[in-house]
Amino acid sequence: MASPANANMNAVRETMDVLLEISRLLNTGLDMESLSICVRLCEQGINPEALSSVIKELRRASDSLKASENGTSQG
Amino acid sequence: MAALDQKSPNVLLQNLCCKITGKSEADVAHQFQYAVRVIGSNYAPTIERDEFLVSEKIKKELLKQRREADAALFSELHRKLQTQGVLKHRWSILYLLLSLCEDPRKPSNRVPVCSYGALLAQALPRDVHSTPFYYARPQSLPLSYPERSATAHNSSIATSGISSMGVFSINGPGPTPPSLLTGPGPQAVGESMRGSRLAWTLPISSSPSGATAAPRPTCGPSSSPASKLPQRQRRDGDGSVTGAWEFYAVPLCKSLRDTSSRLAELGWLHNKIRKYTDSHSLDRAFGLVGQSFCAALHQELKEYYRLLSVLHAQLQVEDDQGVNMSVDSSLTLRRLLVWTYDPKVRLKTLAALVDYCQGRKGGELASAVHAYGKTGDPHMRALIQHILGLVSHPILNFLYRWIYDGELEDTYHEFFVASDPTVKTDRLWHDKYSLRKSMIPSFITMDQARKVLLIGKSINFLHQVCHDRTPPGKIMPASKSTDSPKDATELFTDLEGAFQSKIDAAYFETSKYLLDVLNKNYQLLEHLQAMRRYLLLGQGDFIRHLMDLLKPELVRAATTLYQHNLTGILETAVRATNAQFDSPEILKRLDVRLLEVSPGDTGWDVFSLDYHVEGPIATVFTRECMSHYLRVFNFLWRAKRMEYILTDIWKGQMCNAKLLKSMPELSGVLHQCHVLASEMVHFIHQMQYYITFEVLECSWDELWNKVQQAQDLDHIIAAHDVFLDSIISRCLLDVNNRSLLNQLRAVFDQIIEFQNAQDTLYRSALEELQLRIQFEDKKRQREEMGEWGVTAEQEAEENRRVQEFKDTIPKMCSQLRLLTHFYQGIVQEFLRLLMTDESLQFLSFRLDFNEHYKARDPRLRPSLGATRGRRSSNI
Numbered sequence: 049m050a051s052p053a054n055a056n057m058n059a060v061r062e063t064m065d066v067l068l069e070i071s072r073l074l075n076t077g078l079d080m081e082s083l084s085i086c087v088r089l090c091e092q093g094i095n096p097e098a099l100s101s102v103i104k105e106l107r108r109a110s111d112s113l114k115a116s117e118n119g120t121s122q123g
Numbered sequence: 124m125a126a127l128d129q130k131s132p133n134v135l136l137q138n139l140c141c142k143i144t145g146k147s148e149a150d151v152a153h154q155f156q157y158a159v160r161v162i163g164s165n166y167a168p169t170i171e172r173d174e175f176l177v178s179e180k181i182k183k184e185l186l187k188q189r190r191e192a193d194a195a196l197f198s199e200l201h202r203k204l205q206t207q208g209v210l211k212h213r214w215s216i217l218y219l220l221l222s223l224c225e226d227p228r229k230p231s232n233r234v235p236v237c238s239y240g241a242l243l244a245q246a247l248p249r250d251v252h253s254t255p256f257y258y259a260r261p262q263s264l265p266l267s268y269p270e271r272s273a274t275a276h277n278s279s280i281a282t283s284g285i286s287s288m289g290v291f292s293i294n295g296p297g298p299t300p301p302s303l304l305t306g307p308g309p310q311a312v313g314e315s316m317r318g319s320r321l322a323w324t325l326p327i328s329s330s331p332s333g334a335t336a337a338p339r340p341t342c343g344p345s346s347s348p349a350s351k352l353p354q355r356q357r358r359d360g361d362g363s364v365t366g367a368w369e370f371y372a373v374p375l376c377k378s379l380r381d382t383s384s385r386l387a388e389l390g391w392l393h394n395k396i397r398k399y400t401d402s403h404s405l406d407r408a409f410g411l412v413g414q415s416f417c418a419a420l421h422q423e424l425k426e427y428y429r430l431l432s433v434l435h436a437q438l439q440v441e442d443d444q445g446v447n448m449s450v451d452s453s454l455t456l457r458r459l460l461v462w463t464y465d466p467k468v469r470l471k472t473l474a475a476l477v478d479y480c481q482g483r484k485g486g487e488l489a490s491a492v493h494a495y496g497k498t499g500d501p502h503m504r505a506l507i508q509h510i511l512g513l514v515s516h517p518i519l520n521f522l523y524r525w526i527y528d529g530e531l532e533d534t535y536h537e538f539f540v541a542s543d544p545t546v547k548t549d550r551l552w553h554d555k556y557s558l559r560k561s562m563i564p565s566f567i568t569m570d571q572a573r574k575v576l577l578i579g580k581s582i583n584f585l586h587q588v589c590h591d592r593t594p595p596g597k598i599m600p601a602s603k604s605t606d607s608p609k610d611a612t613e614l615f616t617d618l619e620g621a622f623q624s625k626i627d628a629a630y631f632e633t634s635k636y637l638l639d640v641l642n643k644n645y646q647l648l649e650h651l652q653a654m655r656r657y658l659l660l661g662q663g664d665f666i667r668h669l670m671d672l673l674k675p676e677l678v679r680a681a682t683t684l685y686q687h688n689l690t691g692i693l694e695t696a697v698r699a700t701n702a703q704f705d706s707p708e709i710l711k712r713l714d715v716r717l718l719e720v721s722p723g724d725t726g727w728d729v730f731s732l733d734y735h736v737e738g739p740i741a742t743v744f745t746r747e748c749m750s751h752y753l754r755v756f757n758f759l760w761r762a763k764r765m766e767y768i769l770t771d772i773w774k775g776q777m778c779n780a781k782l783l784k785s786m787p788e789l790s791g792v793l794h795q796c797h798v799l800a801s802e803m804v805h806f807i808h809q810m811q812y813y814i815t816f817e818v819l820e821c822s823w824d825e826l827w828n829k830v831q832q833a834q835d836l837d838h839i840i841a842a843h844d845v846f847l848d849s850i851i852s853r854c855l856l857d858v859n860n861r862s863l864l865n866q867l868r869a870v871f872d873q874i875i876e877f878q879n880a881q882d883t884l885y886r887s888a889l890e891e892l893q894l895r896i897q898f899e900d901k902k903r904q905r906e907e908m909g910e911w912g913v914t915a916e917q918e919a920e921e922n923r924r925v926q927e928f929k930d931t932i933p934k935m936c937s938q939l940r941l942l943t944h945f946y947q948g949i950v951q952e953f954l955r956l957l958m959t960d961e962s963l964q965f966l967s968f969r970l971d972f973n974e975h976y977k978a979r980d981p982r983l984r985p986s987l988g989a990t991r992g993r994r995s996s997n998i
Contacts, residue, residue, distance in 0.1 A: 056209075063209040066200050067216060073193050073200075074181065076223035085139045090215035092132055098165035100222035102136075102158040103143060109154060110144040 077107075133159070174214040181221050382456045389463055392470040393427065396420055399477045410535030411517035413484045416492070419513040423473055423506075427466055434459070472503050476510070485537025486562030489515045493565050518564060526575055526629045529582030539563040540576050548587050552742045552836065556580050571623065574630045577835060581637045584836070588739050589640050634835035641836070645739050646708065648830065651843075653709040654744070658734055658752045659819060659850075660759045662702055669696040670767055677726030681717075684726050689715040693732075712736070716753075727764060732756060743840055751847045758854050762814065765807050765871050768878050772800050779885055782892060788929050789888055795939045796881055799946065803874055806950060809969045810867075817965055818853045822846050853963070860960065866953040873946045880942055884935055891928045895921075951976060 064084060071078050078086065086103075090096055136158050140151040178201050185194040204213060403409050404417045472495075480491045492514050496507035521538040524530050531542050539562040546555040556576060563572050641647040656662040672692045676684065693715055697703055702710070716733035731753055736744040744752075776797060783789050829842035851857050855864045898921050902913050913921070954976055957967040971977060 059207055059209045063204065063207050066204050066207070067220075070181075070197060070200050070204075070217075071220050071223075073185070073190075073197055074220050074224040076220055077225060078220075078223065079142075082139060082142050085135050085142065086219055087210070087216055089132055089135050089139075090212050090219060091210065092135075093212070094132060094162060094215075095165050096215040096219040096222070098162045100219050102161050103139070103223060105157065105161075106140060106143040106154055113144075 132162075136162070172214040174217065177214060177217045177221060181217065181224070184221065184224060379456070382460060386456070386459060386463065389467050389470060392467070392474045393424070395474045396424060396470065396477055399481075400424070408535060410484050410537040412486070412488050412514055412537050415517055416480070416488055416510070416514045419510045420473060420477070423469065423510075427470065430463070430466055434462070468502070469506060472506055476507070485535065486518060486539050486559075486564045489518055490563075490565040515564065515566075522575060525579040526582075526626070526633075529579050529586060531579065537562060539567075539572055540579060549741060551588055552580065552584055552840075553745070556583070571626050574626055577837060578626075578629050578633045581633045581836065584739070584742070585637055585640060588742065589637075589644065631834070637836055638833065638839075641739055646706075647740055647743065647839075649706065649709065650712075650736070650740055650744070651826075651830065653705065653712075654734060654752060655819075655823060656702075656705075657713055657732055658756045659823075660756070660763060661819075662700070665696060665700040665702040666763065668700050669693065670763065672696055673726075673730065674767075677730055679726055681720045681724035681726055681729045684717065684729070686715060686717055689717075689730070727761075731760070742836070743843055748843065748847060751851055754856055755847075755850055755854060758856055759814065761871060762807070762811060765874050766811055768874060769800065769804050769807055772878055772881055773804065775881065775885055776800060779889065783888055785895075786888065786892060788932055792884065792932060792935050792939060795936065795943065796884065799877060799939065799943050800881075802950075803877065803946070806870065806970065807874070810966075813966045813969055814854060818850060822849045855963075860963075863953065863956050863960070863963075866949060866956060869949045870946070870953060873942065873949060877942055877946070880938060884939075887928075887931070887935075891925075894924065947979070951979070 064080075064087070067087065068080060068083060071083055086099065089099060137151070137155050140155045140158060144151055144154060178197075181197060182194045185191075185197060201217075204210065210216060400417045400420045403413055404421075406413075409417075476492065476495055479495065480488055483491055489511070492507060492511045496504055496511055498504055498507070518538065521531070521533060521540075524532070525538070525540060531538065531540060533540075536559070539559045541557050541559045543555050543557070556579065558572055558576055563569070567575075657665075660666050669692070672695060673689070676689065676692065693713070697710060697713070712735040714733045714735060716731045718729045718731055720729055733753070734749075736749065776793075780793065783793060823846070826842055826846040830839055833839045833842065852860070855867065898913075898917075905911065905913070954967060954971060957963055957970070
């Protein structure tokens with residue numbers, strides 16, 4: 049009972065490791081948690097194009113915010 | 124990480140937002156909403172899910188970054204992933220990772236430049252509803268166009284090829300080509316290679332000096348870590364512009380926008396033409412001309428595609444060479460503009476042509492294309508000429524087949540000759556073929572079209588009615604047909620000369636042959652002459668003899684006449700006169716016809732000759748013509764009969780004058796008779812003269828000349844119709860002259876009356892004479908025998924009888940006077956009516972040449988005087 053579940057769990061973990069490796073290779077900047085969220089979203093059928101644009105947008109937004117904060121803090 | 128639990132996407136998304144921005148949940152509301160909006164509107168991916176392709180892309184990306192080892196590593200990992208089989212949507216993940224990929228050699232800006240390219244590359248859809256990313260249309264997916272994949276692909280490719288040229292501002296000269304990625308070329312459908320998804324980041328250089336700097340510093344990514352993309356204008360399938368592209372944060376300079384919209388125009392033009400050809404090439408009812416038009420357009424589009432593929436290949440080259448490409452040979456927007464200028468002009472012409480030709484087919488289409496060729500621009504003219512050559516090729520084919528073989532196979536009603544299948548062979552010449560005026564191309568004149576119709580008609584006539592099966596090769600020794608469109612194009616260079624001469628040659632030959640056949644085999648001209656001789660009383664001796672023979676027969680009541688008797692008499696008449704020397708063909712068609720009998724008719728009223736026609740000759744002598752002929756015959760026959768009667772009267776008068784000299788009391792009556800008779804004779808004489816010479820002979824002469832000179836059957840038919848019309852109108856038989864005709868009939872009736880009266884007069888006079896002579900004879904006899912000549916009572920009786928006779932004379936006198944009066948009244952009326960008719964001047968002049976009637980009737984005077992005045996001035 050547990051073994052198929054365990055086997056499943058192992059497989060899943062391995063998959064995630066592989067994906068993380070690929071992500072690192074490609075320099076996507078995703079950490080494990082984000083990656084896992086993304087994987088889950090994709091598995092549920094979300095459009096990867098849309099998702100990637102969202103991620104980029106979020107990154108940009110946070111960067112600009114940080115830059116402005118830095119600027120203000122320095123000034 | 125636990126197992127993939129089933130959290131709702133919203134929650135997951137929120138988590139993601141928190142994670143990336145590093146804020147708490149409450150602060151990410153704005154971003155979260157944005158994320159939801161984006162994902163909600165772009166629900167399904169716009170590209171095909173091909174895992175292999177994505178992995179290839181990733182490898183390529185890694186190779187570009189000179190990380191071969193890493194590429195190999197990735198292959199390993201990918202394989203492992205595939206074997207594990209945990210993920211259901213491997214493609215999604217890989218794609219996601221690819222799109223988030225960053226080039227580590229990049230300076231520390233966080234602009235995921237490669238993602239630009241990647242994004243743009245993958246973002247270009249395969250179908251018509253191209254590219255755009257943030258303007259989703261779930262229905263605009265390849266999924267919904269399964270059957271149109273090929274064509275849609277084509278059109279989309281072309282569109283996206285050009286119109287989806289992404290304009291990017293690039294950071295400086297150096298790197299960046301990594302962002303050049305070409306789309307899924309390999310998965311192209313056949314010829315869809317053209318311009319298949321091109322994603323370009325083009326160094327925008329306004330001068331050949333190279334893309335040193337982006338035209339606007341703010342465009343450079345160094346300033347803003349923007350991951351925005353300018354989007355391109357997209358056009359969807361129906362050519363209308365939908366969706367303005369939102370230019371993202373990177374404010375794109377206006378010139379770029381302009382240039383790109385100019386380039387996008389190409390896509391729009393292409394779509395328009397494509398739509399036309401697609402919709403019509405499948406439509407079989409569009410006809411051959413339309414099909415060839417579509418083929419011509421398709422050819423032009425192929426040229427265009429070729430250009431696109433060349434450009435695409437150029438891009439590919441740049442792409443493959445990577446970073447070290449020199450700027451000079453790179454494909455910039457400006458360069459593209461220049462290279463596509465000529466094709467754009469061509470496409471514009473074609474699109475305008477397509478617009479103009481909407482809804483036309485057949486000859487109309489050719490006219491439309493021809494109309495467009497009237498332009499001063501030599502390139503456009505050449506293009507239109509070429510298309511015109513192709514388009515008119517089917518029409519010319521039809522034409523040549525029609526004029527050389529007489530065959531018409533026009534299922535879609537494109538040719539300008541129409542055939543009516545319900546018409547039978549006897550009306551073939553007149554009704555079966557007609558011109559369809561709307562389908563006459565504008566480069567063929569009306570005259571030529573008529574000639575063409577005539578030629579084909581003649582051939583068909585020969586085949587079907589004359590049963591002449593000589594192959595057309597014999598008729599037209601130099602016939603050939605256009606087999607290739609080249610002939611058609613050549614034809615247009617010399618439309619006036621060569622084409623006209625071809626048609627003329629065919630026309631002459633065919634018509635001549637037809638007339639030859641008609642004259643030799645069917646003796647058209649002989650029949651025409653025979654009509655004249657018999658039906659129009661041309662053969663005088665025959666008619667006279669016939670009348671002589673028929674007189675005792677026709678005096679009887681009409682109901683007692685038998686046709687075979689009359690036919691027998693006809694035969695006798697033929698044999699006895701010159702008519703026997705006519706050809707048997709003609710004689711056997713001559714026949715007697717008895718008209719409908721009304722009560723009280725004598726034979727004279729119902730008798731008529733007839734002439735049978737059949738076969739090809741019936742085309743000229745149609746049923747209407749024959750009925751006209753019979754009417755004229757009737758009239759002429761009556762007039763002839765009057766003449767005949769008057770001759771009899773005159774004969775009687777001459778014979779009996781001498782005899783009745785001994786009865787001086789009759790001299791008054793006789794004198795009256797003579798006077799009346801001579802008046803009548805004069806009248807009828809003039810009528811006959813007028814009819815015979817001024818009407819019949821003149822018209823016949825005209826007809827004969829025309830027929831001899833006729834070039835085709837239509838001319839003969841027309842001349843014949845004119846002949847009949849003029850005869851009928853001048854013989855007072857047409858509708859206008861009905862009153863005149865009635866008057867004339869009244870005159871004829873009077874003549875008959877007179878004849879009857881005179882007959883009775885003579886009879887009684889002669890009887891009286893006879894009796895007197897008998898008396899005298901008896902007297903002499905008795906004297907010779909020695910008796911008294913006459914006894915007293917004999918004498919008294921004789922005297923009484925003579926007295927009785929003398930008493931009847933005044934009655935006769937008065938009767939005659941009445942007759943005369945009537946007659947003269949009718950003649951006056953006739954002359955008066957004649958005055959009002961301009962065309963019968965000759966007749967009135969003749970009838971009243973010495974103004975005898977004018978003197979009697981004051982009503983005639985002024986009008987007669989007027990004309991007389993004019994005439995005398997002419998004289």
